[in-house]
Amino acid sequence: MTNFKVPVWGYWLMGIGLAAFIGLLIAYIRKNRGFRRPIFASPYVLWIIVFTVIPCLLVAYFSFTDPQGNFTLDNFKTFWDSNYATRQSLGPDALKMYEDMGLSLEDLGLGRSSININTLVFSLWMAFLCTAICLLLGYPAAHIMADREFRLGPTLVILFVVPMWMNFLLRTIALMSLMEDSGLINSILEWVGIGRQKLLNNTAAVQVGMIYNFLPFMVFPIYNVLNKMDYKLSEAAMDLGCDKWHVFYKVTLPLSVPGVVSGITMVFMPAVTTFYISRLLGGGKIQLFGDLIESKFLSTSLNEWNVGSALSLIMMILILLSLGLLNKVDPEGEGGGMV
Amino acid sequence: MKKLVSLLAVLVLGLSMLPMQNAFAAQEVVNLYNWYDYMDETVFDLFEQETGIHVNKMYFTNNEDMMVQVRVSPGAYDLVIPSDYCVERMIAEGMIQEINFDNIPNFANVIPALQTPDYDPDHKYCVPFMWGTLGILYDTTKVEEEVDSWSILWDEKYADEIIMLDSIRDTMGLALKLLGYSMNSLDPQELKAAMDQLIAQKPLAKAYYVDETKDKMAAGDAAIAVMWSGDALYAMELNENLKYVVPMEGSNIWIDTMVIPATAKNKENAEKLIDFLCRPDIAKMNCEYIWYSSPNAAAIELMGEDYTENATINPSQEVIDRCEFFHDIPDYIMTFYTNFWQQVKNAR
Amino acid sequence: MMKFIKRFYLGLILAFLYIPIVVLIVQSFNAGKSRAKWEGFSFRWYGELFHDPNIMNALVITLAIALLAAIFSTIIGTLAAIGIHAMKKRPQHLMLTLNNIPMTMPDIVTGISLMLLFIFTQVERGFVTMLLAHITFDVPYVILSVMPKLKQMNKHSYEAALDLGATPVYALTHVILPEVMPGVITGAMLAFTLSLDDFTISYFTTNPLVQNLSTLIYSQARKGIKPTMNALSALMFVALLALLLVVNKRSAKEEA
Numbered sequence: 001m002t003n004f005k006v007p008v009w010g011y012w013l014m015g016i017g018l019a020a021f022i023g024l025l026i027a028y029i030r031k032n033r034g035f036r037r038p039i040f041a042s043p044y045v046l047w048i049i050v051f052t053v054i055p056c057l058l059v060a061y062f063s064f065t066d067p068q069g070n071f072t073l074d075n076f077k078t079f080w081d082s083n084y085a086t087r088q089s090l091g092p093d094a095l096k097m098y099e100d101m102g103l104s105l106e107d108l109g110l111g112r113s114s115i116n117i118n119t120l121v122f123s124l125w126m127a128f129l130c131t132a133i134c135l136l137l138g139y140p141a142a143h144i145m146a147d148r149e150f151r152l153g154p155t156l157v158i159l160f161v162v163p164m165w166m167n168f169l170l171r172t173i174a175l176m177s178l179m180e181d182s183g184l185i186n187s188i189l190e191w192v193g194i195g196r197q198k199l200l201n202n203t204a205a206v207q208v209g210m211i212y213n214f215l216p217f218m219v220f221p222i223y224n225v226l227n228k229m230d231y232k233l234s235e236a237a238m239d240l241g242c243d244k245w246h247v248f249y250k251v252t253l254p255l256s257v258p259g260v261v262s263g264i265t266m267v268f269m270p271a272v273t274t275f276y277i278s279r280l281l282g283g284g285k286i287q288l289f290g291d292l293i294e295s296k297f298l299s300t301s302l303n304e305w306n307v308g309s310a311l312s313l314i315m316m317i318l319i320l321l322s323l324g325l326l327n328k329v330d331p332e333g334e335g336g337g338m339v
Numbered sequence: 340m341k342k343l344v345s346l347l348a349v350l351v352l353g354l355s356m357l358p359m360q361n362a363f364a365a366q367e368v369v370n371l372y373n374w375y376d377y378m379d380e381t382v383f384d385l386f387e388q389e390t391g392i393h394v395n396k397m398y399f400t401n402n403e404d405m406m407v408q409v410r411v412s413p414g415a416y417d418l419v420i421p422s423d424y425c426v427e428r429m430i431a432e433g434m435i436q437e438i439n440f441d442n443i444p445n446f447a448n449v450i451p452a453l454q455t456p457d458y459d460p461d462h463k464y465c466v467p468f469m470w471g472t473l474g475i476l477y478d479t480t481k482v483e484e485e486v487d488s489w490s491i492l493w494d495e496k497y498a499d500e501i502i503m504l505d506s507i508r509d510t511m512g513l514a515l516k517l518l519g520y521s522m523n524s525l526d527p528q529e530l531k532a533a534m535d536q537l538i539a540q541k542p543l544a545k546a547y548y549v550d551e552t553k554d555k556m557a558a559g560d561a562a563i564a565v566m567w568s569g570d571a572l573y574a575m576e577l578n579e580n581l582k583y584v585v586p587m588e589g590s591n592i593w594i595d596t597m598v599i600p601a602t603a604k605n606k607e608n609a610e611k612l613i614d615f616l617c618r619p620d621i622a623k624m625n626c627e628y629i630w631y632s633s634p635n636a637a638a639i640e641l642m643g644e645d646y647t648e649n650a651t652i653n654p655s656q657e658v659i660d661r662c663e664f665f666h667d668i669p670d671y672i673m674t675f676y677t678n679f680w681q682q683v684k685n686a687r
Numbered sequence: 688m689m690k691f692i693k694r695f696y697l698g699l700i701l702a703f704l705y706i707p708i709v710v711l712i713v714q715s716f717n718a719g720k721s722r723a724k725w726e727g728f729s730f731r732w733y734g735e736l737f738h739d740p741n742i743m744n745a746l747v748i749t750l751a752i753a754l755l756a757a758i759f760s761t762i763i764g765t766l767a768a769i770g771i772h773a774m775k776k777r778p779q780h781l782m783l784t785l786n787n788i789p790m791t792m793p794d795i796v797t798g799i800s801l802m803l804l805f806i807f808t809q810v811e812r813g814f815v816t817m818l819l820a821h822i823t824f825d826v827p828y829v830i831l832s833v834m835p836k837l838k839q840m841n842k843h844s845y846e847a848a849l850d851l852g853a854t855p856v857y858a859l860t861h862v863i864l865p866e867v868m869p870g871v872i873t874g875a876m877l878a879f880t881l882s883l884d885d886f887t888i889s890y891f892t893t894n895p896l897v898q899n900l901s902t903l904i905y906s907q908a909r910k911g912i913k914p915t916m917n918a919l920s921a922l923m924f925v926a927l928l929a930l931l932l933v934v935n936k937r938s939a940k941e942e943a
Contacts, residue, residue, distance in 0.1 A: 035849075035855035036773070037770055037773035038770045038771075040767065040769045040770035040773075040859075041769075041770025041774070042770070044763050044767030047823070047826065048785050048786070048788075048789075048826075051801065051819060051820075051822075051823040052785070052789050052823065053785075054804060055797075055803060055804045056792075056800055058803045059796070059799065059800045085678075086674040086678050089670065089674050090671055090674075103528065107531070108528060108531060109527065109530070109531030109678075113682065115681060119685055122687075137700060141696065141697055144696065144697055150693075156697060156701070158931075159701055160701075162931075163704045163708055164884070165880070165884075165923075165927045166708055166711070166924045167884060167901060167920055168886070169886055169901055169908070170904055171708060171711070172707075174707035174710050174714075175707045177710065180560075182560070184710065198499055212703065270793075270794070272793070273793035273794060276887075280908060283548065284505045284546055284547030284548060284684075285544065285546060285547055287684050287685050290793075292681075293799070294795065297407075297802075298408075299401070299407065300403060300407065300677055302677050305803075308799070309799075312796045315796060319791060319792070320791065375909070375910055376910065398906065400909065408895070411806055412811070412894045413811075415895070550909040551909055551910070551911070
């Protein structure tokens, strides 16, 4: 197990860092001969360095080192081939011994294994599916509510937010109890004559749980954008002879892109990284990338923190990349999300 | 506005005092890290009444989770209940400290054979709490045949009716046993074969659970489950159609023990609690609550025939003989276990 | 006809969102312990709720953390927003990017990175570390809700106040703050609700002895949630609903 101790120079570095920060601050105040407003941001600058930048650097540090603290790329090789670490820990001598016994790597179960990548791909696929379904379900709902002639619209939007005040884990567990073998849905199915179905502990159950948890995040930003949209635009289009569908394609849809983009971000991100939903609704049979990371840190008798850090880093980079892509579509961030 | 602010201030002050009160209260405490549902809660009340020491309870699901937590939260736990093979590892890593047996007079009640187990040969570090076996619990209304082998888990008749155990050593171990190997196998080839078996079995499994299983079985939600003996007895109490069997290929026999982490802050209180739990009447209370086998000779005497006549709680020598203890697996082989287990969990 | 289909569709989606909640509330009135069987109406679990030390403890910790985190993050965030707003273009851009990191980082990574920080610096995880983590993820949202209000106000009023002899603190509290108050309040409420509901980050930054409601629920999920937990969440749900109605009424009055 890694000995998690800050080396002495670490404390020195921290002290020097703090002193430098305060020095810069004083210099800044002196230079401007007074208490200019940017000074107000200094507590947060310090905060963000200690609680965001340094932790991120720690994750990066662990993913490029072995448990002894030496630089290595093994953690990423293990991501690519999950048997890599096992082969490494056996060492060439032992492998040679097995080879002499006439056992190939495949016989030993040590051939290339891509479970880490498979899990990532599966998670991405699940998140993509979840985002697509949320968009398909959520867009029409937001559109209906944003309709100016629909007086109840603004009230109904609040109804989409209210469920989020109840602890989401409890809600997910309630959903689970609905889907149980002896749960309400199965009772209804039996009563209708379809008969009881196995609804839990499969991919579909996890997917339903994800949609259930994240759908409001899609509806809200789209509604926001549609609601702020100048209705005169679509009226003008109508006056110019456009039919309803054309107005939608040519006017409403393009204008609602920022909302859609921020909706996609807000659904896709938590969906890729979730680990409790699959745990609750998958019955321990389904593993997402989040589960994998969590298990590398919290349920293993081996020291796999370094591999876990590498997986976290990969996830972080993936998220940042996809956000970068989305930002290209909506550079102003007009969707505005929940705020 | 001002009113609102002052109200908020009062609220904050009040609220922030509350948890502090718990933290700084002069009361003596012992922080117990335990399996779910493993002790009769009234035992803690009795303990507090007699000694004035409050027991803070925290729970874990399996040995592997527990080991990580004890490593990364130094000082958080005063008393932990790991299984035998983990004690070996914890001693080797210096994670636990020697117990002062002068403070535990009730240790004399422990069955002599269990006083010096091979995972703690000098009996310096641990006191046994409960022991039991791993086996199959099945519902006789759904399974008509007589179950006597692990192979029933691979029977396609029971697809989606089998609950597996989400615990690496136990589940890898039963697959090894099915194939006729040792549960402590160090041979990669054998482990690979066990993994292949489990992957082939996975489509038949309803779920991989630990703590959920007994309630599901009691409710009749599944036909067959891999389970520890005490959990099985608990479910059998609630549902008379259930039956427990230790398969003929052999299985795991284990002892859960009480140990004190090296970083414990309340060592003496932990020793008091250990002694208390070894007292015959208290050991009896716990045993009758969780239905695992007791290592406490005096408690067994108190329970009389209720205990000795029950084949699940008091297995015959023949059953014990076909069971095997787990031993600590060296890291270079453990990577196989972890890796293969990961592949089982990922199989779809 | 079209109208009917539209309403029906909305109804379906809302039903999907609400049925589990309704079930949960109904379960909290069930006399028996079972989740599947109805054994009669009773307030039993509401009574037992207040005698369950685990739940009461978790409730206190949750509320304390949410309140403290909201207060600290509002103070830090509001100051930061004012500061960032007045910065020159490049440092401002840098700060906004940095500010975005905690929001875009997956919860599980934030949680793990903070856990690494605390373990590495040998800070015992518990109430304080959980609070620090909550403040960390709350501040960016406060900044985001204060920023737009700052953009609306006159850029030079703060400097003008200083030139007229006001101290920085006076200028802050009497010139800037009143203008941006609505944003500050929105930010504080957002921070409060965010940390009330957080699970992932708390899960990694606390020890098993200091549980908030989410981590308690997660640890109980395996064993089956006790109906007392349902009772508590039903109560909290109703309380928040009432709060919303009151706030809405008041703001409607003020507008009128």
